[in-house]
Amino acid sequence: MSDVESKSNFIWDAIDADIAAGKVKDKVITRFPPEPNAYLHIGHAKAIYIDFETARRYGGYTNLRMDDTNPLKEEQEYIDGIQEDVHWLGYQWENLTYASDVFDTMYELAEEMIKKDLAYVDDLSAEEIREYRGTLTEPGKESPFRTRTPEENMDLFRRMRDGEFKDGEKVLRAKIDMTSGNINMRDPVMYRIQHADHYRQGGKWCIYPMYDWAHGLEDSFEGVTHSLCTLEFEDHRPLYDWFLQQLPVHKPRQIEFSRLQITRTLLSKRFYIRLMKDQLISGWDDPRVPTIRGLRRRGYTPEAIKAFVEMIGISKSHSIIDSGMLEYCLREDLNRRSLRRMAVLKPVKLTITNYPEDQVEWFEGENNPEDPDGGSRKIPFCRDLYIEDEDFMIDPPKKFFRLGPGREIRLKHAYYVTCTDYTVGADGKVTEIFCTYDPDSRGGWSEDGRKVRGTSHWVSARHAVDAEVRNYSDLFKVEKPWENTEDFAAIMNENSLEVLEGVKIEPELAASAAGSVNGSIEGIFQFLRQGYYTVDLDSTPEKPVFNRTVGLKDSWAKEQKKG
RNA sequence: UGGGACGUCGCCAAGUGGUAAGGCACCGGGUUUUGGUCCCGGCAUGCGCAGGUUCGAAUCCUGCCGUCCCAGCCA
Numbered sequence: 001m002s003d004v005e006s007k008s009n010f011i012w013d014a015i016d017a018d019i020a021a022g023k024v025k026d027k028v029i030t031r032f033p034p035e036p037n038a039y040l041h042i043g044h045a046k047a048i049y050i051d052f053e054t055a056r057r058y059g060g061y062t063n064l065r066m067d068d069t070n071p072l073k074e075e076q077e078y079i080d081g082i083q084e085d086v087h088w089l090g091y092q093w094e095n096l097t098y099a100s101d102v103f104d105t106m107y108e109l110a111e112e113m114i115k116k117d118l119a120y121v122d123d124l125s126a127e128e129i130r131e132y133r134g135t136l137t138e139p140g141k142e143s144p145f146r147t148r149t150p151e152e153n154m155d156l157f158r159r160m161r162d163g164e165f166k167d168g169e170k171v172l173r174a175k176i177d178m179t180s181g182n183i184n185m186r187d188p189v190m191y192r193i194q195h196a197d198h199y200r201q202g203g204k205w206c207i208y209p210m211y212d213w214a215h216g217l218e219d220s221f222e223g224v225t226h227s228l229c230t231l232e233f234e235d236h237r238p239l240y241d242w243f244l245q246q247l248p249v250h251k252p253r254q255i256e257f258s259r260l261q262i263t264r265t266l267l268s269k270r271f272y273i274r275l276m277k278d279q280l281i282s283g284w285d286d287p288r289v290p291t292i293r294g295l296r297r298r299g300y301t302p303e304a305i306k307a308f309v310e311m312i313g314i315s316k317s318h319s320i321i322d323s324g325m326l327e328y329c330l331r332e333d334l335n336r337r338s339l340r341r342m343a344v345l346k347p348v349k350l351t352i353t354n355y356p357e358d359q360v361e362w363f364e365g366e367n368n369p370e371d372p373d374g375g376s377r378k379i380p381f382c383r384d385l386y387i388e389d390e391d392f393m394i395d396p397p398k399k400f401f402r403l404g405p406g407r408e409i410r411l412k413h414a415y416y417v418t419c420t421d422y423t424v425g426a427d428g429k430v431t432e433i434f435c436t437y438d439p440d441s442r443g444g445w446s447e448d449g450r451k452v453r454g455t456s457h458w459v460s461a462r463h464a465v466d467a468e469v470r471n472y473s474d475l476f477k478v479e480k481p482w483e484n485t486e487d488f489a490a491i492m493n494e495n496s497l498e499v500l501e502g503v504k505i506e507p508e509l510a511a512s513a514a515g516s517v518n519g520s521i522e523g524i525f526q527f528l529r530q531g532y533y534t535v536d537l538d539s540t541p542e543k544p545v546f547n548r549t550v551g552l553k554d555s556w557a558k559e560q561k562k563g
Numbered sequence: 564u565g566g567g568a569c570g571u572c573g574c575c576a577a578g579u580g581g582u583a584a585g586g587c588a589c590c591g592g593g594u595u596u597u598g599g600u601c602c603c604g605g606c607a608u609g610c611g612c613a614g615g616u617u618c619g620a621a622u623c624c625u626g627c628c629g630u631c632c633c634a635g636c637c638a
Contacts, residue, residue, distance in 0.1 A: 008577090035638055070637060126636055133634055137565045140634090171636055181566035183634050192636035211638050235567055235633050256568090263574080311586065313576050315569095318631050322574045325587050335600060342597095370600065401598065412596055444596045455596050528597045555598045 009314040011054065011255050015226055018253065019058075028060035029224050032086070032093070033067045033215070036078040038269035039284040040085045041291045042305065042326075046260040049309040050228055052091045061094035063222050068100045069214045071198040071205075081284070085292040089302045099209075099218050100200050106209050106217055107161065109247055110172060110190060114153045118246055119190060120146055121156040122173045129171075132178070133186050139179035140186045146175065160193055163206045167193050174213070176242065184239045188212050216240045219252040227252045230259040231316065260312075261320040265290055280492040285537075287472045287547050288496055298472065299524055299534030299549030304333040327550050334524060334532045334549070339367050341509040342379070342412065342457040343527040345469060345500055347386035349432040349461065352417060355383040360462075363443065365413045377508040381414050384461040386504045388529075391456045392433055394422070399559065401454040403433070409454035412528065416441035416452055457528040465510035470536060471498040471548040505544065514541035524549070 018024050032051045034044065055062040064086060068074045086093070113119035122145045124132060134140030148156075153172075160170055172191040180186055190213040195206045219227045227240075234256045244251045260267065272289055275281045284291050287298040295305065308329040312321050342365075361381045368374040387403070396404035403409050408418040417435040425431045440446060444455075473496040505513075509525060513535045516523035523535035525546070533546040 033638090037638085067638065073637080129636075130634070135565085135634060139565080168636065183566075185566095186634085189636055194636080208636095210636075215638085231568070232632055233638095237567090258569085311575080313586095315576070317569055317576090319575060322587065325575070328587060331599090340597075365596095369595095369597085399598095410596060414596095452596085454598085457597075526597085526599080529599075530597095531599095552597080552599050557598085559598090 007310075010316065011050070011226075011228060011257060011314060012057065014253075014255055015054070015058065018225075023253075024225050026223075028055055028058035028226060029063070029094075029222065030055045030060070030226055030228060031063040031065050031097075031219065031222060031224050033065040033099075033218070034082055035067045035070070035073065036075065036082060037070075037073040038078060038273070039081045039291050039293060041267050041269070041272075041289075042262070042295060043260040043267040044085075045089060045292060045305050046309050046312075047228070047230070048086060048089060048091060049306055050257065050314060054226065054228065060225070062091070063095045063097055063224070064093035065097045065218060065222070066099065067211075067215070067218070068098055068198070068200065069209050069211065071194060071196040071201075071208060074199050076199055081293070088292065088296065089305065095222070097218075097222060098200060099214055100198060102218065102221055103201065103205060103209070105221065106214060109217065109249075110209075110213070111154065111157065113174065113190070113246065114150055114157060114172075116246065117150050117175065119172055119174050120148050120153050121160065122146070122171050122187075123169070126168060129189075133183065134178070136183070142178050143173075143187070146187070157191075160191070160207050161205075163195070165193055167195055169193060172207075174239075174243070176239075182235055182238055184212065184235055185242070188239060212236055212239050213243060216244050216252070216254075217249070219254075220244060220249045223250055224252045227254045229254060229256055231256050231318075232259070256316070257314050258316050258318055260309075261318075262290070262326065263320055263323045265323060275492070278489065280489060280496075287470075288492075297534070297537060298547055299334075299532060300330055301333050301337075301524075304330040307333065330550050331532070331552075334526065336370050337368070338524045338526040338532055339374075339512065340365070340369070341506055341512075341525045341527060342459055343467070343503060343505040343509060343530065344386045344388050344457070344459050344464075345503050345527070345530060346389035347459075347502070347504045348389045348392060348430055350385045350387045350417075350435060350458070351432065352383050352385070352435050352437045353420065354436045357383060359383070360460075361414075363413045379413060379506055379508065380460045380463040381411075382460050382462050385411070385458045386461055386464065387411075387433070387456055387458045389430075391454075392419075392422070392430060394424075394430065400556070402456060403435075403454065407454075408452055409456055410441075410444045410452045411458045412455050413444055414442075414458070415439075415444065416446060459504045459506050461504075463507050464504040465507060465544065466501075467503045467505045467510065467513075467544040467546060469500040469503050469533065469546050469548060471500065472496060503546075510541075510544050513539060513544040513546070526552075529554075 030051045032048050052062045066079055122143050124143050132141055157172055171189045173187045173189055176185045176187055178186045189210050191207045191209055194208050197203050237254050240254050281289055285293040285297045308326050362378045364376050365379050366376045391402045393400055393404050403419050405419050408416055410416050415437040417437045419435050421434040422430055423432045516535055525533050531551040532549040534549050536545040536547045539545040
């Protein structure tokens with residue numbers, strides 16, 4: 001039994017009960033039903049995980065369904081993008097279906113409803129319908145058109161379909177109960193008139209079904225046994241059941257779970273579209289936005305995202321997950337697979353005064369200490385090096401384990417070096433460091449067993465390649481950006497992207513980055529002590545570009561913060 | 564007296580009458596050629612509150628309190 005199979009949650013308990021009660025005749029069938037009006041974000045990843053893993057748990061299958069009942073919003077571009085993203089997450093659907101493919105059957109069943117006097121054509125305007133609906137605390141009242149005969153309704157409905165009326169002139173409504181405490185049951189609209197071309201059906205229809213009428217039928221037609229959705233549809237379940245109850249069709253069961261919320265993160269397609277319009281982000285794959293493709297470009301792996309969804313669990317409580325959990329899942333995954341490379345983000349020159357001027361040595365460095373089969377790469381070493389600016393202090397405190405005057409550290413994979421001197425520029429900044437090396441410490445070991453606490457990464461100045469690092473801010477840094485647009489825009493403009501030019505990287509990193517442009521899994525690296533990076537879309541072999549994915553824990557930085 | 568849901572550690576989350584799993588975060592310690600990883604230890608006498616039933620309650624009953632969702636011809 002895998003983890004997924006052994007764990008449980010209230011949804012699987014309910015399905016177990018259904019199976020025990022003999023309610024599931026054949027396979028457990030689920031569906032993931034996005035409306036193709038945007039790209040998917042990490043909130044959808046939770047739904048995808050639940051839909052697909054549930055079906056898999058019971059040996060059933062999942063359909064991918066485009067819930068395209070609104071011709072004003074949907075586009076082919078999104079259909080393609082959604083499929084790519086679901087695939088990227090590692091899931092394969094049984095059938096790709098479209099709500100719009102069953103418009104005919106839905107229409108016929110609507111006529112059935114009219115015959116049974118369970119639906120009527122209403123002439124009230126949108127505003128009047130709203131008034132007649134009542135309020136949360138007051139019951140609604142019945143439309144004067146509610147008593148039309150089935151014959152009259154049938155005639156009117158067919159004329160609606162045939163395009164005789166203008167948008168908004170008439171709607172088809174279910175005849176239920178205008179006094180229900182559940183507002184969804186107060187004669188919900190089933191069809192509205194919309195003289196608009198559908199991206200798939202063209203001009204075939206001018207009436208389009210509403211969600212509540214369409215969704216249960218779509219589930220039913222596909223033989224879905226369990227229709228899993230988010231909490232805001234709880235109120236719709238009585239209506240979902242009511243529609244299906246009136247017709248001789250298969251009856252799926254709707255079960256709701258809480259939707260994903262993450263601290264400091266806004267999961268809203270509407271908001272992403274506005275950010276794009278304001279040119280605060282570059283598109284759906286901008287690394288700052290938590291869309292599936294944004295996360296992918298940022299360096300997130302499908303495995304990390306799925307591990308995250310599994311970790312947070314499935315429940316009905318309104319929870320807001322700490323974004324640290326997502327980052328933890330990424331670090332855990334990347335630690336196993338990322339290639340370790342040396343890079344110097346803010347270089348300071350380091351010269352080894354007792355190393356032969358023209359000598360070059362090639363050291364061997366393992367690709368990943370977590371993976372014994374991960375192989376290794378060659379690293380050039382010479383007299384002229386760069387180390388990280390923050391790895392040297394003129395007057396280091398006791399707990400600083402890195403380089404300082406008179407101190408000895410290990411250059412990873414190379415030699416022990418001791419600082420003998422340094423120069424300072426006019427601004428007080430260290431401009432160059434001078435060291436001597438211990439020839440007996442080749443490879444970073446010494447025979448005498450002397451302890452060297454610090455290990456720094458470095459890069460050969462003669463072999464290093466220049467690169468660029470883009471450090472994107474963590475998703476969103478403001479709590480409620482939609483409430484204060486100016487502040488948000490300012491924050492996005494000023495702080496959301498830090499670009500480091502002149503980063504020095506080891507030749508092997510440049511080589512492997514050049515071979516993995518497009519942010520593929522293979523393009524993920526860990527720059528020692530600096531965190532995880534992924535190759536950016538803008539990267540070229542001549543100028544490698546990396547996106548900062550997630551930082552490492554840094555106990556020295558934490559200690560400094562404490563004071 | 565509108566309807567529907569939810570309240571277990573800072574954040575998630577198991578638990579379904581037998582005496583509070585686990586993860587993230589945090590705090591100690593060990594290993595370490597990444598101040599990473601890994602390993603060990605600590606972290607709810609209490610489950611929104613108040614009563615009640617019971618030998619025994621987070622789990623059952625009653626009454627409160629708090630939070631979220633619903634008044635699109637969106638999904």
